[in-house]
Amino acid sequence: MIKMVKIFIDDKQLEVEEGLTILQAAEQAGIDIPHLCYHPAFPPEGSCRLCLVEIEGIPELELSCSTKVREGMKIQTKSQKVIEARQGVLEFLLAEHPLDCPFCDKAGECKLQDYYEEYGLFDSQFDEYKEKRDKKVKIGKNLILDRERCILCTRCVRFLREVTKTQELGVFKRGIKSEIGIYNGFPVNNNYSGNLAEICPVGAITDLDFRFKTRSWFLEKGNSICPLCSRGCNIQIEYHPGLGRFALPQRVYRVKARQNMKVNSFWICDKGRYGYSYLDKNRTSKLVRPNINQKQDINWDEVLDYLTAKLKSLYFMNKTSQVALVLNSWLSNEELFLARKIFNEDLKVTNIFFADLPDEEGDGFLLTSERSPNKRGAKEIGWAYVPFTLEALAENEINCLLIFGSFFEQLLNPAQLKSALGSIETKILLSSHRPELESAFDLILPTAVIAEKEGSLTNTEGLVQGFSPALPPWGESRAEWKILIELAKRLDINFAFYRRLSSPELIYQEMAEEIPFFRKEK
Amino acid sequence: MSPKFSAQVNKEIEDIIARYPKKEAAILPVLHVVQREVGFISGEEEKFVADLLEIKPIKVREVVSFYTILNSEPRGKYHIQVCSSISCSLLGAGNLISYLEKKLGIKVGQTSPDRKFTLSTVECLGACEQAPAMMINFDYYGHLDEKKIDEILEKLE
């Protein structure tokens, strides 16, 4: 039984859980109290002094980040006294802060800018010499520290002490000479270093990967789930929507963490943060028949008709044993479910394999050893995980090979693979990325990446998470679930069933009806 | 234990650490011993203390850089620390500092070329009734004037 208390914030009556701080209670009520050193991941620090509020009955202002609510407490967050104190703190912060906004990467998402705009807008009275400090201290493989911008909130130090427990950063010297730094020879090179640039409220710690590349206000943001391991960390992808005719050097500029207390808390690992090049690089964008000199572009209808014809003829001749299907664990729950229903149940295809990136070592925190996001989903949907090997191809007389994803290339010897493919009549690849052995395939269908489609994934702990498109589609690529539904309708083995599954949501509901595991909350 | 310290000093350090329920609490007394023996806390000493107290070297440096008495660089044989706080200033500490600068040929913060003297100003030494006062290493001298300073420095080998 959680005890509730009645409090007043800015004369607004609220009922909040006992044990919350004033700052947390205000946040719940949609009242923002400015703060810099406080971060929900750590106990209150109380050093920035920006979050001071007025409590009736107490002569001095109190910190809202660390003062717990009590029954009947009356708090003012915008009284004259509070605003004056807030401006006083802001003035102190800005006094020793360099006017770097024009070239600081944090501009547009800087707390100091935001608070000055909202509560400051006063002229500087500082007529002295600012402390001169180092502005380009490399503290980690991806991090640069600008000591002039640092406001000594110590979020970075506390992160490394409490979350990664690696303590690479410390505070040296005293008073106005205080500075953050590493111990020579021990830079911040752990797998969570990128979080430091995110939690730094100003542009003191910045990401080398983002340095001087663009401005935060040019970027659109989309929510997705990181597919690089099976943790399913919630991410935010930031991309440039483009400047019309002008080509940009990159589409996706940055990946940030999204808070999810059930999965990744406030963090993502560096693998996920910096491993976004797959979203833009080496993508398939058009339907391609590699070995035919195309005079005209082929379209999806033609391709689907061709595929349907191929599969249907084998089906009617009872020769679907000659079909081999290679799936992967980047496919969504819905796609893996459809694949089972269409190929396994309807077409009675038996040679179904999985080709995924090989396992690597996990890091004991967020990064798991599985390098794909949905192995658990595949398991729950009922797939027996049979790894794709050339021996398996050779054992069974395969004359039609359908491969989803380009991961198979990581597992097999290219020369052997090329020759194995050579002896198969029909080879079709559905992938988001161009394979090395492009010419070995008859037909390549461009598919979307998880960030560009809708669906759900099941993480290593069995948590099912839905996702929707964070990025616009690449070229002509399509989500695999769309392709499968179209294919299923054309195969006409069970048309009515597939016709009503017009969205991943509906597919999921059907899946939940058949498989109890998916009946829980997403 | 450190091979460069005598058995007696190593025992001294051991006894100090034994007083505290947590080893790292011994850091200040241990650093005092180390600085007494070595003269300053270099990277080598930081590592030694870190290993001894089972903490990371960065924590040692954080502590050393915070406290005025601990120094990470070698100082002269005699560290002359002149109090420049309120009572001593009222009694002419400023003039004595200038006098010392002239006499030693160095500015505050510097060490003489023969490495005999380092000159610093410090805050209140707690010897205000003897103002103006100074501390050389840890020895207090009060009721100073130029003549007395000459006498004191002359006696220092």
Next chain:
Amino acid sequence: MNEKVLTQHFDLKNLFQIEVYLKEAGYQAVQKALKQLKPAQILEEVKKANLRGRGGAGFPAGVKWGFVLQAVDKPKYLCVNADEGEPGTFKDRYIMSHNPHLLLEGIIITSYCVGIHTAFIYIRGEYEAIALRLEQAISEAYQHGYLGKNILKSGFDLDVYVHRGAGAYICGEETALLESLEGKRGHPRLKPPFPASVGLFNSPTVINNVETLSNVPYIILKGAEWFCQLGLPKDGGTRIFAVSGLVKKPGIYELPLGTNLKDIIFKHAGGMRNGHKLKAVIPGGMSAPILKADEIDIPMDFDSLMSAGSMLGSGAIIVIDEETSMLDVLKVVTKFYSHESCGQCTPCRVGNSWINKIVTRIAAGKGKKKDLDNIIRLASNIKGNTLCPLGDAAAMPVLSIAQKFREELELYIQS
């Protein structure tokens, strides 16, 4: 005639040696406490005596001990605050170097009362000779059975250790002292929780000043009533006033609480040096707001000074004469706080350095008209908004000097 309590034996040669101390009826208070009194009785007596902290804050010692006495489930600690960093203060130095066994008796009785078995004397690093003397006294006490296991066959165990600081004024603040003792940088902690519940190594801790504890043996021997009538109704006992600055006889003067400041300066400390006129007095250590020459006819006690807009603080009296420039005083004051700021919280870290920069610029002849208003404004923004009392300690003298001596300071700006 003023009764001397703490300093009564200071003239005795070698009082710091236990043999001499014992001859002067030393350790009788410990005998009485451990053999005849129960901890609850001792607590009652100290509460009745109205013994207030002599470090600067003036918190009633008995009340503080009461909080810690209630805790039962963890080891408890006593930290003796011998950091004595407040400029102008040197009284604890005298107690520890002249009569260390008196302090030890106070430590033993206090620990016995509260149920503490480990005490640390946190002494400022500069006091190396004093620390050695304390260690010697402690060793003697162990040898004579006043420390260690089963003291005087009472069943009470106590270990006392000397822990030297390393040059940081902030470590005189009780939570920064705890941080420093635990082996970290001296960064003050947020309160609540208070040291009485979460102190040293997360355990309930009593932190008391040297002078405060040194009064305890006499309270035990002669009783709370006697102690009360030495001082004032709410402030029992005497205070050791450390007088320095431009007086003829700087030094310590043990006098009853409530003694007139003017008398202390002119009757006891010999009046002004060199026949100069008195200009100002800082009555309670440099952090206390300054008093002008016409404000020094005032009793030296907590309430009187508070009403006058200042504070008793550490009882350190610093006397300033007409020949002294208040700009120089302001410079020394702001230099101190900007040097001693730990740097943790924004207003103190930046504010003190900023004010010091302004004052330095004025002293270099480059003052501007708005400077004094800015100094006052900035100091007001520090006051009340910092994590620990150092911010107030820095802001108050600056405000009082800038306000009370504004005319003189403006002269420096105009010229």
